[in-house]
Amino acid sequence: MTFRIKSFLFLVLQRVVFVFTVASTAFAALITTVTPTLTAFAVSSSTDPFIMGYWENWAQYGGYPMPNNAAGQSNSKLSAQMTGLTAIAYAFVEVADDGTIQFFDAWSDLSPKNTQDQKFCSQFPKACPRFPNSANFGNFAAFARAPVKHRFVSVGGAGHDGSFQSAFNNADSINRFVTSLKALVDTYGIDGIDLDYEPVGGIPDVYVQSFMNLVAKMRQAMPQVLISYTTGADQYGYIRLGQANWQKLSASVNYIQIMGYDIHGAYETGNPYTNLHSPLFDAPSQYSDDNAITTLLGLGVPSSKVILGMPFYGRGEGGVNASGLGQKFNQSFRGDLDDAKCSLTLGAWNVCTGMITYQALVDRGYKSQPVSVNGNMSGVFTYDSSQKVFISYEDPSSVTVKSQYAINKKLGGVMFWALRHDTPVDNSASLLLAVDKAFGITPNSGGSNPPSPPTPPGGPSAGSVTFVNNNFSALGTNDSIGIIVVEESTGAWVQTGLILAPPGRNSVTKAKEAFGPYAGKLDFYTVNLTKNSQPQWPRDYRLCTETASYSQAGAPMTVYTWNNGSQTDCSIGQ
Numbered sequence: 001m002t003f004r005i006k007s008f009l010f011l012v013l014q015r016v017v018f019v020f021t022v023a024s025t026a027f028a029a030l031i032t033t034v035t036p037t038l039t040a041f042a043v044s045s046s047t048d049p050f051i052m053g054y055w056e057n058w059a060q061y062g063g064y065p066m067p068n069n070a071a072g073q074s075n076s077k078l079s080a081q082m083t084g085l086t087a088i089a090y091a092f093v094e095v096a097d098d099g100t101i102q103f104f105d106a107w108s109d110l111s112p113k114n115t116q117d118q119k120f121c122s123q124f125p126k127a128c129p130r131f132p133n134s135a136n137f138g139n140f141a142a143f144a145r146a147p148v149k150h151r152f153v154s155v156g157g158a159g160h161d162g163s164f165q166s167a168f169n170n171a172d173s174i175n176r177f178v179t180s181l182k183a184l185v186d187t188y189g190i191d192g193i194d195l196d197y198e199p200v201g202g203i204p205d206v207y208v209q210s211f212m213n214l215v216a217k218m219r220q221a222m223p224q225v226l227i228s229y230t231t232g233a234d235q236y237g238y239i240r241l242g243q244a245n246w247q248k249l250s251a252s253v254n255y256i257q258i259m260g261y262d263i264h265g266a267y268e269t270g271n272p273y274t275n276l277h278s279p280l281f282d283a284p285s286q287y288s289d290d291n292a293i294t295t296l297l298g299l300g301v302p303s304s305k306v307i308l309g310m311p312f313y314g315r316g317e318g319g320v321n322a323s324g325l326g327q328k329f330n331q332s333f334r335g336d337l338d339d340a341k342c343s344l345t346l347g348a349w350n351v352c353t354g355m356i357t358y359q360a361l362v363d364r365g366y367k368s369q370p371v372s373v374n375g376n377m378s379g380v381f382t383y384d385s386s387q388k389v390f391i392s393y394e395d396p397s398s399v400t401v402k403s404q405y406a407i408n409k410k411l412g413g414v415m416f417w418a419l420r421h422d423t424p425v426d427n428s429a430s431l432l433l434a435v436d437k438a439f440g441i442t443p444n445s446g447g448s449n450p451p452s453p454p455t456p457p458g459g460p461s462a463g464s465v466t467f468v469n470n471n472f473s474a475l476g477t478n479d480s481i482g483i484i485v486v487e488e489s490t491g492a493w494v495q496t497g498l499i500l501a502p503p504g505r506n507s508v509t510k511a512k513e514a515f516g517p518y519a520g521k522l523d524f525y526t527v528n529l530t531k532n533s534q535p536q537w538p539r540d541y542r543l544c545t546e547t548a549s550y551s552q553a554g555a556p557m558t559v560y561t562w563n564n565g566s567q568t569d570c571s572i573g574q
Contacts, residue, residue: 049439050255050307050413052087053432054154056420060108060137064420068145070111070138077424084425084436084443087150089194090143091418092157093184095166096126099173101155101180103140106130111138120187124180144188150226152192153184161199168210178217185225192226193218198259202232202240212248219252228255228307233263233292246299256301257415260289260402261311264392266318266332266354269346274327274390276381277315280402281373288378289402293409303410310402310414312421312431313337314361314382314393316354318344323383323390325371333389336360337421354391357421361393362429368395377401396434403438413439 055066055078065073082088093109096102101124103109110117112132117140121128128135144151156164167177181193195215197203203211218227229249234240241249250256264275282288289308296306316333331344335356342352361382368380381392394402406414414435423430426445436443 049441050087050415051085051435051439051441052089052150052152052307052413052415053081053085053419054089054091054415054417055143056091056418057105057108057139059418059420060139062420065137066139066142066146069142070113071136073137078419080425080443080445081419081422081432082146082148084432084441085148086413087152087192087415088143088146088148088419089152089154089192089415090140091154092160092196093153093155094157094160094163095155095177096129097166098126099167099169099176099180100124100126101177101184102127102129103131106135108137109140110135111141114138114141116141116144116187120184123183123187127180127184141188144190150192151190152194152226152228153181153190154194154196154230155181156196156198158196158198161197164197165199165207168207168214174210174214174217177214178221181218182221185222191224192228193222194228194230194257195253196230198230198232208241208245212245215249215252226255227253228257229253230257230259230309232259233261233289234287234295243299246296246301250301250305253305255305255307255412256296257307257309258289258292258296259309259417260292261309261417262315263287265315266329266346266351272317272329272346274317274320274325274329274381275392276325276371276379277392278311278394279371279373279378280398280405281376281378283373290405293411304412306409306411308402308406308411308414310394310399310416310431310435312358312394312416312418314356314358314391316356316389316391318354318387318389320383320388320390323369323385325381327390329390333391356391356393358393358395358431359421359423361391362423362427366391368393368397370397394431396429396431399431399434400438403435407438 059065064078065071065075067073067075067079092104094102094104106128107130110121110128110131112118112135117128117131117135117138121131125131140153155167166173168174185191185193197211215227215229218225260280261278263279264277266272276282279286279288281290293306293308297303314335316335317329318331318333320327320329330346332342332346332352333354333356334340334342334344334352335354337355337357338352339350341350343350344352366382366384368382370380371378377398379392380395380398381390383390403414405411416431416435419432422432424445425433425436425443427433433443
């Protein structure tokens with residue numbers, strides 16, 4: 001049987017993503033010729049979707065940590081959710097006043113127990129202002145090891161546009177931002193960067209060219225890293241960059257993510273009438289997900305790069321006397337994402353946001369009412385007559401419709417804010433479960449205990465190919481090894497790579513550090529490349545893919561070497 005898979009190359013200290021397609025006549029065979037090409041990674045069908053969820057670093061304090069962090073914490077809900085994702089984003093890191101990338105919550109983000117934290121923070125102390133004394137949980141390093149195909153660090157966030165602008169104040173700040181961000185990617189082995197720059201009113205005209213220069217410098221310095229730019233649905237001019245700039249931006253980034261939410265809410269004191277905060281469709285003169293996406297496509301942005309964002313939370317208004325859209329409200333609503341002391345008075349400095357998690361809506365037993373525009377479902381809401389509260393949110397039916405919209409439009413995929421707001425995926429009401437079903441994915445509610453992958457031809461050990469089952473005892477202390485990680489539920493290859501032992505450093509130790517989180521979950525096929533010459537570490541890194549078939553195990557292997565961006569051909573003896 002002939003089938004196609006996607007291979008993702010990475011190196012432990014220089015793990016960046018190249019995307020190329022490998023044709024194979026059997027799962028365990030590698031083809032004899034591979035030509036890697038740098039492409040804009042985009043998926044446009046339900047067979048290989050981009051499905052990204054955000055994890056917030058403050059979720060640590062709500063009992064929703066990153067699994068296997070430095071404190072040894074578990075999170076069965078998130079572990080199961082990860083099996084239904086193809087990408088996960090860590091929100092957020094900020095930008096220091098000199099342009100250096102910066103962890104703003106060291107207690108959640110970092111830990112003195114993590115060697116990666118020690119290395120990065122010693123190199124960029126400005127990035128870790130409270131390390132090590134006020135560092136504890138080490139969630140970022142745990143995120144970097146998460147068993148999800150792509151891991152994005154999200155920079156910025158709502159309300160942090162002033163911090164983000166420090167990244168492009170001048171040429172020096174741009175260089176510091178790019179240098180420190182590249183070091184972050186290299187040190188932790190992540191493969192994606194999400195630029196979440198969302199100033200109210202859109203990017204000010206005076207900053208547009210500086211921002212464009214920043215993105216261009218990032219792409220030049222990190223040609224293989226996935227870059228996404230996250231923006232709003234044009235309620236406040238987020239997508240007013242103009243056609244020429246959008247075309248330049250879309251040529252530099254892999255994804256443009258539309259935050260298709262917060263379009264309406266209790267903050268609209270000048271127009272205090274109920275409406276969907278995440279409408280898929282709306283009247284032509286209004287704002288909606290479809291209007292924003294249609295605008296982007298009309299500006300020349302490829303559909304395969306557009307990601308539709310969905311909320312896993314609702315927004316409510318109070319003082320509403322009747323059900324439905326267009327009803328006047330005179331109060332805010334206090335949701336479970338609000339501070340208990342927030343004010344219900346509209347326009348107050350501490351007015352409640354009205355944000356409520358989808359989990360809370362399910363727990364309270366609210367029933368959704370659909371809203372259609374020209375016969376097409378646009379979203380859902382609920383109305384509590386006893387409390388006089390209107391809440392706009394998503395339910396399984398609405399996210400299914402939006403997912404199908406993304407598929408029909410040949411968009412790159414979908415994303416959502418935020419993972420902790422959903423129910424567990426083993427609950428039939430789960431929004432992630434509904435999204436996955438629309439894209440033909442079945443998440444594993446257990447989050448572990450995968451079936452064993454098939455053994456390569458020739459048995460567990462054949463020539464230079466060694467099969468290692470969750471341990472590295474078969475490897476020599478100075479061996480350099482190539483590794484294929486096999487995905488838990490499908491048996492598909494999700495990561496491949498080459499680990500080179502630096503002088504005086506045990507490559508087996510490096511392998512354990514890199515793949516420890518997979519222990520007990522994944523099996524490893526390791527290709528023993530003992531006779532590979534050692535580079536100067538880490539300056540002359542090499543990124544190679546083994547191109548010999550398993551059926552030719554023991555024969556010389558041709559590899560592609562990527563050294564400082566230049567491709568050369570090299571051979572490794574048997």
